[in-house]
Amino acid sequence: MPTNSRRNFLRAALVGASAIAAPVPLAGSAGATGMSGARSDVAETAGEAPGGPGKDARFDPADKVGFGTARTERSLVWFTLQGGRMSETYYPDLSTPASRHTELVVTDGKTFVQRVGQADTRTELIGHGGAPRYRQTSQGEGWSAVTQYVTDPERSSVVIDVEVRSRTGTPLQVYVLHDPSLSGDGNNDSAFPQDGALVAEDKHAASALLAQDGFAESTVGYLGVNDGWSELSENDGRLKHHYATAGPGNVVQLGRLRLDGCARTRQTVVLGLGEKADDAVRTARRSLRAGFHAAAHAYDTGWTSYLAGLPQPPGSLRTPSDRALWTASVVTLAAGEDKKNPGAFIASPSMPWDFGSRHVVPETGPYHLVWPRDQYQIGTGLLAAGDHAAAGRALDYMLRTQRPDGHWPQNCKVDGEPFWTSIQLDETAAPMLLAWLLDRHDAGTLERLARGGDFILGFTSEEGYEAPYSQQERWEEQSGYSPSTIASVIAGLVCLADLLERGGQGGKAAKYLKAADKWQESVEKWTVTTKGPDSDEPYYLRLTKNGKPDSGVEYELGNNIETPVDQRTVVDAGFLELVRLGVKPADDPVIRNSLAVVDRKLAVDTPSGRHWYRYSGDGYGEQPNGEQWTVNRPEVKTTHGRLWPIFAGERGEYELLCGDRHSAAGRLRDMARTAGETLMLPEQVWDTRPPAPREKPGTGTASATPLAWTHAQYLRLARSLERGAPVEFPSVVAERYVRR
Template identity: 55%
Template sequence: MRRRLLSALAGLFIMIAPPALGDTGTPPGAPGVNPGYPPADKQGFGTARPAGSPVWFTLGRGGLTETFHPDLSTPAARRLDFVVTDGETFVQRVSDVPVRTDQDRLSYRRIARGRGWTATITYITDPARPSVMVSFELRSHRPLHSYVLHEPTLSAKGADDQGKSVGDALVATDGSAASALLAQPPFSATSSGYLGTSDGWTDLSRHRALTSRYPQAGPGNLGQTGQLTVDGVRDRNVVVVLGYGENEQSAIATARASAQQRFHDVRRAYVQGWEEYLRGLKTPASAQRAVYDSSLLVLAASEDKHNRGAFIASPSEPWAFGTNPELSPTPGPYHLVWPRDLYQVATALIAAGDRDAANRAVDHLIGVQQPDGHFPQNNTVSGRPYWTSIQLDESALPIVLAWHLDRRDEKTISMVRRAADFIVGYEQDGFSAPWSQQERWENQSGYSPGTIAATIAGLVCAADMIERSGDAATAQRYRSIADDWAARVESWTVTSNGPHSAQPYYLRLTKDGRPNEGTAYNPGDNYPGTVDQRTQVDPSFLELVRLGVKSPQDATIRNTVAVVDRVLGEITPTGQFWHRFTNDGYGERADGGPWDIGGERTYGRLWPIFAGERGEYELLAGKPHTAKSRLRAIAATANDGMMLPEQVWDHQAPPGERPGTPTTSATPLVWTHAQYIRLAWSIDAGKPVEQPAVVADRYLNSGGTGG
């Protein structure tokens, strides 16, 4: 009885509105500036395990950045930040001061230190509902003032949001979704204005106090502000809740239901949910436990909760994808599902023991397969295609994944047959498969050894599955085509007169299947001129070895390893890493500024995933100790929040940056986390767990003839 009474009193307490503040009129500056999305180098990514909590958050270098609701393809906020001021001499956001981050099962505790104050901030989501919950503790030697800032972008857009104060809550709506921000104890003042003119941060940065308290604003790009009761001396603790719903009433109800819970109890349930997930899986002996566990949780958190099996590439928007509305008018492409990345995730989950999730990934792929049999270049978590170029490896790898899972159901066999038929029948621009409209890095057409390796593996796996379903004739047709491509891959992609070696080596790709011709093309991503295709190399040729088409002892493979190390490899304080390909421009400018399409020249940096792929190759080459060093190198790129990046700085890093540390690229990149998991299990197994035995048996164990 006493517990129910206290709960009822707590609910009554938070329903009490703050004192009337007075209407200060209509805020100026509509519709407000669109600042784009925050930088992509996240220090954290979190969500509760249960599907009943369809909300996710990211943490930037300072405060909370994007939230996602109701799915992982839909950002719902740009940022949620805290402000501390003495009202006279300084005003500081948490995102502007040094912050240390600790992670515990995707719960994050951050310690921020400003001018005479220390804030301890803990971030979780409510496992029972779509609410982000933040515990804010402020300590100082004298009373200060504190505020919370919120920038909504409901339904992935900010320009159409309406905001207002409803009692003690700050509500935002856009006609199809809503958010409600409140605090326990309640806000002492609230305001909704337009970013850059009448929002709370503009007011606070100018006056060190909230001088304008606008009751409503919109439609436009909004900044909402709540004044907190904590002063760092007498009152030190507050819980801020950001709840979501389909409309104003449901969002407020969600936020209030979360606020009625003790934060400690909710956090315990949040952590226990992920602990239970990890207890059901295996742990490799070779991995660093903290990095491994974090990687598994990042993979699991990257699966959408309404669209099971849909794992996004990254909960971030690097560079121009987050700031250039012409390039990216709606959020993407990292908030999307890519068949290639999904294959990486699913094979890692298979290795870790989560076959159910990998099977859900296959089910998602079956659902998005196009009528002609190919898979979209990428799609939203709900299955809508986003970019539409044809990449043959993205049609082949789903077949290999289904083979790994030994799927024999009718829907899967149909998917495999349709995908294989698309691959063997593909023609475009006067070329036929295995020529692809785009290769692995998505900005060039041609014959790519990496893509050809995937198509060979896909056809051999398809043949095995189709034959077991009773169709031996079609199976033999797939095998014959795969054998032909395996025999011809060098004639399409190996040069014997290129500038990097007197011995033959694999190229990134050839535009025309004539590797000894100096065919010129522009590699894209702001490169200022054209290149001779014989000068362009790429670590992706190792797909031929990892997927079982070529021996690691093959002379051309070994020579290309040496060429790639000279041309693309760099040794950094954290380990050896590689560029994607010669003259790659997908990265920052020389001064560290962001990549944008068609702008100043930019430079692709080093990719940790290649350390993982090299490690898998080295296991096959009989170098397990070297493979272990690759695993350590990937782990060394993790930031404070245990997030692994897309890229790390090379030796041309701008001032203040250290080679081998994360750039401002997509972080976490789910592929990097998947590669870490898969290499760890491959080291334990003594060989790549991804390699389909049916392919290796055909091209290696049979003497390489395909017999």
């Protein structure tokens, strides 16, 4: 028998076997009859679901309230939580989503049917010693549910403890709804039953959903056509069809747990993953056999052991809540490291806004990629936490992913494959800065860093501008002369020269120092205007397109801002990199005047403190009514970038360099106030424009949450307050330009 025919035969046989040999239904289950646990009045058919391939779907919103994985390398799965449910899982690496969401559906089979994601839910961080273990408590129409989540440290599975109770005494039916998205797509999955599991697979991976006592009934269908949720919601909580197989297409699986909320209230559910269906089922069965409590204990133990090996939180964090946020930030960074590719730290385990629909980019979005800029932020955050080994792995990863011509890619998947390819000179300087902080001057490291330095020195743009002009600056939307980019490049070259000296290759250092000195003397000429509308005194611009800051050159900001703007009207706080990286003194009069301009134009006082926009007129954020950011859609005319907590941290580091420790401590408190209920720090928080007051200013938007950069900045500022100076400050740069 051909392999495909044999597989189809076995699937059909398994469907029949599961229908005949399933355990007796729960006593008291509403309408339960027959040996299958399904009611005979609603089961009309079996076999293959019609109507494929189903509708395209988007991934869940990016404002996560949970992110976890085991510390072991054996467990190649990560989970996220959002809106009362488990949202994306990742397998086998952090660039590859494996599912869109997994959630409970509760019904009495007559008067209501409700997804737990629609119910009021409180999410708590309950892991021992700071482990990222979570409990979600939901209240619905006459029912309550408590779910807990861990990943099995021994294998690639998510283990979920489910408890559902009826508050009225009415028996309930409880379903698990699972939307697989294997290999990051989900539009070409196939689904079928195997050994009591609901299995999905594509060419590269498979998942298996198992319940402790098996499923009383199940179905599979195509999203928006005949998926289980559509069936239940359209038929008063009853399944009209029980399809066994579907695909390839956008399949959704549904299985009823043997719970009634009265006599039986608790079950364990496992989502196992593997390369093939057999692997996924075997993984799920082994985790189910071990049980939730054993997995949770081992999960917590792994994290507490890791944290015990790090220094204590800074003494300046005096309250339990401050120390808890410190620990959560360390754990968030550590959990964001890929296990198959050590040192690959992603920006966020989320896909904000229209990135989740693959409208903006053909794949699932840039936030679960590795960016050299974010690697530097994460690496320095880990250094602040005392995890020097992880910071070293971050540098090693960057050295492995350097391009042949010497520059570092804009970003790449965790396996090192470049994703976007624009050149950002600050990202090529970032490994030099991190290497200096790590005191890495071995021959192999120096050879790669020198190649990066040579690339910077020889860079010329398509327009004919030479470095430090960059094809993109740190917000990745414009070319030009950017103060923040120039600061990174100057500091990077000085750090490279110092490392060469320490590595016995001092003869190679002169050319890098010569360029750095020239650019340090020229940065104001390229980026400080004396004829701008925002001050009678000189101030730094976000960037200039031509190196002539007093000219009225116009450019389009992008992000749905179509009207060109005069470059003299656009400011950001990127010039603070000049101070924080030792290129300019903190009391420089142009720096101080530029801060006054930025505060007038970009600062907003909120209940969580003072926060800042990225730059004048930024459109990278939600629409005025709160709907998602997107581009290139004619119906979306306006979007507004909101406030970024990282800028409170950057201002705090600047204030430390000014000797103002009190103000810097206030910035740390402002960052802490933006944390959500489970201590996730967001990319952006709401401002005072609509949709305020519906959305409370100073609270997280639907931007990427948790954002690793924000957590890293919190760690850096907290440790810097203890030391009295920024932990990332390259003293060798300051000794050359500030302290001479």
